């Protein structure tokens with residue numbers, strides 16, 4: 001039990017969060033093991049984004065405990081930046097820095113947060129840009145790339161910090177169908193390297209292919225979680241069934 | 251030449267030149283000047299008016315103008331066009347004020363060095379930028395010593411001898427250079443989560459914006475003495491520069507705040523997510539984007555400030571406008587206001603136009619969209 005305990009990179013315990021008086025997350029309990037790949041799905045407004053944003057403290061929870069890489073997230077945290085830099089995040093709207101080139105987007109944090117020499121940071125960035133298959137775009141600006149390319153740059157930017165955990169918030173929702181595949185392929189490759197991943201997505205094909213566990217959320221609660229196979233074939237909760245029928249039959 | 255689309259099988263259509271008369275000089279004339287009958291009439295009418303204006307203007311400005319004369323009657327004896335003699339005779343005053351003749355090289359040298367100092371700040375791609383920036387940092391001291399003197403065997407010049415375009419440049423450039431950083435700090439302060447910093451910034455900005463510049467200059471010239479400990483002799487020129495700086499910093503701060511607020515929230519989230527600190531985010535994400543958006547507003551404020559330097563006339567400093575008015579008060583040149591004010595206008599126009607062009611160039615250079 002003890003050795004297993006150590007392998008949890010994220011532990012969320014009886015966590016609650018409110019936006020004003022709106023109870024957005026209710027009694028969340030979640031443990032994520034090293035290298036585990038979790039897909040979170042659920043209807044719009046169910047609190048999926050809020051949940052994963054709590055993990056790198058873009059949102060602050062008010063009750064309960066969250067610990068990431070063994071560090072408890074709380075109000076008197078000293079070096080929040082250090083914790084954040086170990087957790088990569090990819091956003092629905094890419095959020096690349098439009099005034100910096102692709103290469104500069106990727107090297108900014110390694111240079112200033114990891115204190116890496118510029119040359120090493122650039123080599124590292126090129127390595128990851130090659131991984132996401134766009135090394136030739138390194139000198140361009142984000143505004144000159146397609147959506148799919150931008151999202152792959154965003155993934156490379158996050159990977160350049162060598163994070164232990166990667167969070168994805170609907171990474172393909174803002175993309176045209178033909179670009180979704182290139183981003184999903186990148187994510188599948190990343191999953192194969194053993195990265196711990198939490199992915200909010202409605203791409204059920206992706207969930208079936210790479211997820212170790214699928215979590216279904218509704219109205220701020222985790223309603224059901226299971227392996228993809230059981231989740232898709234034998235959902236137990238009625239709301240899960242309804243959600244699955246809506247998402248799979250359209 | 252008739253192109254029939256049926257001549258090409260699908261997928262083999264070559265690129266053809268656009269139809270004649272839609273591009274090139276002819277196309278431009280047709281589109282812009284002669285696109286309809288009424289448009290053509292207006293074009294011809296405008297051309298005729300332009301001709302009248304140039305013909306009349308040219309004779310007044312150049313053909314009938316007098317450059318060499320000792321007073322206005324002297325001008326009129328020769329021709330009845332513009333009497334530029336007033337400018338020629340007082341040109342040195344327009345540029346240097348009453349700065350001693352033998353020391354004027356110091357102004358010239360400072361002015362030339364100003365371009366060297368400004369170059370690395372204005373042109374980020376310049377060669378040896380790092381070394382030049384070092385010079386930019388020490389330039390204010392060099393210029394101060396050169397212009398004011400009192401060190402290294404340089405004769406000390408009292409600031410009440412300063413005047414003309416030189417005074418405008420000193421006040422304008424110093425206030426511009428100081429108000430940008432101050433404005434940035436105020437803009438950040440106004441957005442700060444620290445309540446005290448925020449309150450101080452808001453009060454400063456609102457006070458400076460709520461008071462006419464003229465009032466501030468009067469405060470600088472008279473009332474400041476009451477606030478300073480008795481016996482301190484605080485140079486009037488420096489007081490004016492400080493007031494001008496505060497005044498335009500308040501405007502700059504608001505312009506930049508607009509730029510900061512235009513940055514999408516996602517930018518800060520991305521910066522937070524990769525672990526940048528507040529100051530790193532400010533330096534690498536917030537300011538570069540906010541300043542870029544704010545360029546037109548910032549330059550607008552600077553141009554306004556530069557022209558507002560003419561207000562120092564009211565507290566007795568003789569900028570080009572003051573020199574011009576002094577010339578007009580001289581009985582020899584009485585009544586030549588058109589020539590004098592035109593010349594003053596040109597002095598200001600050159601600087602302001604340069605600023606405006608520079609800002610356009612910079613905006614284009616910083617644009618990172620499709621190009």
Ligand SMILES: Nc1ncnc2c1ncn2[C@@H]1O[C@H](COP(=O)(O)OP(=O)(O)OP(=O)(O)O)[C@@H](O)[C@H]1O
Nearest residue numbers: 019020022024042043044045046047048049050051
């Ligand atoms: N900053 C905020 N202030 C107040 N309410 C918020 C805030 N952010 C989100 N909410 C609300 O919290 C609820 C959950 O939002 P969240 O973004 O986590 O949903 P989601 O499951 O990610 O939905 P979607 O699939 O549409 O992205 C929503 O009802 C939303 O309106």
Ligand SMILES: [Mg+2]
Nearest residue numbers: 048049050170
């Ligand atoms: Mg969401």
